[in-house]
Amino acid sequence: METPTAKLHRLDAACDRLGIGRSKLYELMDAGEIRSVKIGRNRLVPESAIVEFIERLENSAA
Template sequence: MVVRGRPGEDAVLASVRQGETEAKGKEWYSTNELWRWLGLGRTKTYELLQSGEIPSHKIGRVRRIRRQDIEAWLERNRCRPGNE
């Protein structure tokens, strides 16, 4: 999946790398933190997690996502000039 034309994509990636998020300095994120942070809807976030596009770990009923996996997904889906 490629997210195209979303304003502020570079700012989101930069904020991830700099730790300037609501949950600053965390290594693991909940699904609620993830969808709010990325500005995606809940349904889309769950689709990405269930398909494995964004790797996650499920312990019982709780799902956690590593910061490193979020950064990798953002980088893979970055829009580059001429690639639209």
């Protein structure tokens, strides 16, 4: 049985997924480049925000 892909990523997992450091991720969130949500005290990055960010990078490189 396949494990479903996480829809929300903790910050360390989002950093791993993007191949960037934690401070760079905070920079991108502060600049509005990548969306995040807060649930209680946890800041999480939606999978869709990661995909959109990667797509924007690819489109700007073309």
